Amino acid sequence: MAKKNRPKPVPPPELRPLFDAHTHLYSTVKKMGEQVASYEEGIRALMAEADASGLVGVCTVGDGLPETEHALEAAHMHPNVWAACAIHPTLAHTLDDAAKQRLTEMSQDPRCVAIGETGLDTYWIGKDTETPSLEVQEEAFRWHIDLAVSSGKALMIHNREADEDLLRVLEDAPRPQTVILHCFSSPLEVAKEALGRGYVLSFAGNSTFKRNEELREAARIAPAGQILVETDAPYMTPEPFRGRRNAPSYVGYTAWVLAEVRGQSEREFAELVTANACRVYGIPSL
Numbered sequence: 145m146a147k148k149n150r151p152k153p154v155p156p157p158e159l160r161p162l163f164d165a166h167t168h169l170y171s172t173v174k175k176m177g178e179q180v181a182s183y184e185e186g187i188r189a190l191m192a193e194a195d196a197s198g199l200v201g202v203c204t205v206g207d208g209l210p211e212t213e214h215a216l217e218a219a220h221m222h223p224n225v226w227a228a229c230a231i232h233p234t235l236a237h238t239l240d241d242a243a244k245q246r247l248t249e250m251s252q253d254p255r256c257v258a259i260g261e262t263g264l265d266t267y268w269i270g271k272d273t274e275t276p277s278l279e280v281q282e283e284a285f286r287w288h289i290d291l292a293v294s295s296g297k298a299l300m301i302h303n304r305e306a307d308e309d310l311l312r313v314l315e316d317a318p319r320p321q322t323v324i325l326h327c328f329s330s331p332l333e334v335a336k337e338a339l340g341r342g343y344v345l346s347f348a349g350n351s352t353f354k355r356n357e358e359l360r361e362a363a364r365i366a367p368a369g370q371i372l373v374e375t376d377a378p379y380m381t382p383e384p385f386r387g388r389r390n391a392p393s394y395v396g397y398t399a400w401v402l403a404e405v406r407g408q409s410e411r412e413f414a415e416l417v418t419a420n421a422c423r424v425y426g427i428p429s430l
């Protein structure tokens with residue numbers, strides 16, 4: 145269907161309580177353009193819409209340091225927003241001493257509930273001359289793992305086409321209390337290995353795409369305590385709005401699909417993923 149003929153996304157009906165475990169509020173607000181006068185107004189609008197869909201919390205994430213500052217800022221603006229702080233693997237070369245010092249400070253902030261997104265991304269290596277090598281990414285990843293361990297915060301991982309290296313580094317590095325594989329998109333055998341190690345799998349909108357049967361199988365076999373849902377907004381919009389701008393309020397569409405796959409009622413699944421988010425992020429129950 146041509147883009148302009150596609151239906152405009154509408155938030156799903158309320159399914160309470162839901163928690164969007166990984167989203168990018170700053171990028172989402174930027175995509176709203178002139179609809180909002182300021183970042184704060186954008187956060188308020190997105191969170192009002194999220195509340196109407198039953199969301200009781202979101203964890204927002206940056207990519208580089210400036211956006212991570214905005215993530216933490218949002219967590220201080222709104223009581224239902226928490227932040228994850230780190231430098232994205234595709235920007236690993238920007239993790240200099242000043243950035244390390246600032247991230248260490250941020251990790252002590254009570255509104256910072258995870259160190260992420262960090263990890264490995266081999267997809268852009270060679271395609272984009274700016275993307276750091278795997279060695280540079282691995283060094284930054286190990287630094288972030290150490291920060292998760294020393295701060296006691298969850299480690300939130302970005303993995304793009306790096307399954308083997310990722311599992312290798314996680315195996316020989318010190319073990320954080322919680323390891324979250326955000327926007328889990330790897331083969332079923334990786335899901336099994338990760339679940340066996342006790343990691344938490346966070347599923348995004350791509351788990352609703354028709355061809356991704358394997359992701360739904362991973363969601364089906366995940367033990368109760370090891371599953372989260374997220375939007376990764378403004379990207380990864382779930383069906384039936386695939387390809388359009390995403391927002392935290394759409395997380396319910398993913399939750400509906402995964403609840404059915406797991407043979408749980410929508411309400412039961414929503415309560416489960418919200419309780420899991422509170423536990424892994426150290427948030428008192430919502």
Ligand SMILES: [Zn+2]
Binds near residue numbers: 168376
């Ligand atoms: Zn993300």
